[in-house]
Amino acid sequence: MESKHIIMAPLDPVHDVGVRMIARALEEGGHQVTLLPPDSTPEDVVKKALAGPVDAILVGRTIGYGVGEILARLADMLEAAGLRPRVQLAIGGMAVKPELAAELGYDAGFGPGTRPADVLAFIEGRASVQEGTGTRHKVKTNSTPKYDYRIPDRRLESLLETITDQVLQWTRDRTSPGIERARVREEMIATPSARAGGGGDLRRRYAEYCGGAAADFYAAGTLPPGVRPMSPTDLEVLEVYCEESRRRPSVGKLQHLEGQPAVFVQYGTGCPAMDVAHIKASEAWGADGVIHFDPTWSARTEGLHEGYLTQEETGTLYTPEIIRLIKRSLDPGTLWTLRAHRGLNTPEIVVLAGLLGADMVKINITYGALSGGTDPARLTADGAEAIRYAAKYNLPFDIPVGHELSGVPTAKTFAGMLILAALGLKLGARPILNPLFCYSPNVILEGRMDRNYVDYNAARILALRRSIHAPIRAGEPVAFMTHTEDRAQSAVTTSLHAGLAMSLGVDAVAIASTDEAYSGGAISVASRIDTLKGVREAFRFFGDAGVRTTDRAEEWAEDIFRGTLQVLERVAARGDFVEALYDGLLGDSSEGAHPGKAGKNTVTRIAGSGSASSSPSQ
């Protein structure tokens, strides 16, 4: 890049700090900057420009009534002096907008949020400035290659080895309608005629493995109450919206320093169009990733993944059409996670994610079986198969432990999470630990957050670090249960939790909107922006400094680690992971965990390998 000569002029009496900051960045970029003193006049600027080589003039000025005329006169004098259009002219200031720059006859206007790099880009003619201001091109980050998944504690390693062997042994000769549907789905996506809604044979085969509302849909075309196909107008309008979003790329950044956590938000309003709007707003305000939430009833329904469906309840359905639609709307740099972990469609959702371009999935057998409503045997069979698909499609999977929100102690949820992580490693997948980072019932009961929210959350992370060298995404979302109806309070608590997670060096956090717990329906985009902006401030505030814990954090980390080992010892001793789930070894009814019933008695032995059903009759 050729070095440019730039004149910078603060036309204000005193306000030249911004001008000096930009000047420094331009000099570091290899350009030659002449900085005029504050309170320079248009004549001073023109005189200087006539005196030597000049390629660009940048002026800074607070905008008020009568100021526009001074700035316009500078544009006039530069033109009269024959310096324009050879010399670029731009203005910066707190009230400056591109429209004002256009009105004044300037080439660009830099308002609040401008980074020195934006001005540098303008000077170097790299990008259209107005489209680039405050934005960036995101690059997806995959944190898993940084980790070797080493398990430093021999005892822990050996217990996990034993238990995962039990799981693999148990699942080896078993199948389920969910596993069969996933296989048909792979074929359907690979077969273009099936994709277009044809592919009669495949569709018939698929329907054989469906049940409940999905069976009705395939037999009679009926949809469950509250679900309807999106109209052609819906889709047309959404397509225009997506197209416009693409033409006006605006992707913000939350991290102040390299290495600060990636930030994920959740969506799933039930309406794909509204989801797209939420995704685009989240991207614009800096979210690095989005997590798709599906409806609870759908997780308990065998099948029903077809068409452009919209529904009244929370959670957006997974269909190839909807997934493709959302994929088209995403910024190429946005990480995209599909929640697959807890229902009867777990393997099939991972297939959809793998074949239709998602970046990650969520899978956890223990959570889904103890608090997600799915039969433990069924989810063990389906979960292992889902992890195989995650490995096949190269999708890292994270392991959420939402059952801790039902009251299951951390040691039990962590034991389940580590079993899944070890199972994933054994099957060639790359797990991500996904601990709670919030005020959960067990913590409330034990009084471990009475004095602060810091120590126990830190203890969770420290305990996991002691267990396995693996990536961690804190959530889900951080600060859950500390929100109130007060949006300012909710934004602050989210930001502080994110700041703490950052200080602990986690790879990612998931955050909620400020009205997520209290919206009484779909959340608003404005409240989503609250927490994104709050988190950006927290990252800026803490930077590379940290949050100090008390000694309790280490003590509790030790407690959690030892407790986890004890839980795993009992599971290993039980000799059967599935039975251990039914027995409550990983969370029992006194702790709010209840083995799910959906999909009960649907696991079958593969032909020639013994009894028809493997679900224990409890």
Add this chain to the structure above:
Amino acid sequence: MILGIAGTSKNTGKTTATLALLGEATRRGLTPGITSVGYDGEELDNITGLPKPRIHCTEGTLVATARKCLETGTAGVDVLEELPILTALGRVVLGRIRKPGLVVLAGPGLGEGVRRVAGRMEALGCDLAIVDGALNRVVPMAEAGGVVMATGAARDIDAGAVAAEAGFIAAILGLGTPAKPPEVEAPGSLLDEEDGLSTGALVQESRSRGGPTSILMPGAVGEKGLEAFSRSLSRPAGEPPVRIGATAKPAITVVFPNPMVLLAAGNVHGVGRSLREIRLAGVQVAYLRPVPLRAFTVNPVYPAGRGGREPYQYAQVDPDELKLRVAEAVQGPVIDVVRDGSEKLYDICVGGGRSLDGR
């Protein structure tokens, strides 16, 4: 024909005059074209936050604006071509209104771009290209075949001050072409005192030794530079003052590229006074390319308040007094567009009305 609508400041009524002319041209069955040297047609002012006149265009009107602005308006526009003109809002396109509605204009910010836009509009059958001004910008209007100057209470709520300034503007715009083309070019500009004195010394020297009598002043002009230049031309001791317009001995003329260069030099009162001094010193002032002043328009409405905590709001001065005082000062047509109507404005500015300088 290109008609420029310039103003002495924001909120003096440029867009109101533009809309009146646009509507009248359409009513008379002509094809008008419109662009702006700044940004026009927005709902709220970029500085005061007050509502602004929106620009409504009828079918067939040609518009030149940044492509991005087409999305903001309600008019249906067929884009005919993209022009090599960049604004802070992106590249300028030329289009024809298909479906009547509002347009937002962000057009060429430089005279070169105005010339290009008007040239393309003419080639597409445009009868009258109207160039809406921005704030007090005048230099891009040097390309116009005539200019309407908008002034009013937004410039100053004292009608006397508005009128005095208008008088100087009319005087500056009223000068014509030189009797003979420039023979030499003055080196440098006339920005500050140093420039003014050195250029003045050169002219004095040329005068005393019988050098060239027509000198081009090619660069930018500042109020202080012009003032110093006028001082340095002071008549030799003992000689009587020269009657303005009379031929001095030896006759000498300084030629500026256009009157807009002088209007942009700073406070018009100061510029006007210096021009008067220059001419009293026996030096003629002329332009390579004069821009005929078609009329003044006056707007009694202004944004009251000066920002900060209190929002601006519109207020009004006595419209009769304003118009009368300005008319006395400029000795030519003065129109209150809202009260006098667009037909009168059009007749005077386009339809064969006499321009102030008689051309």
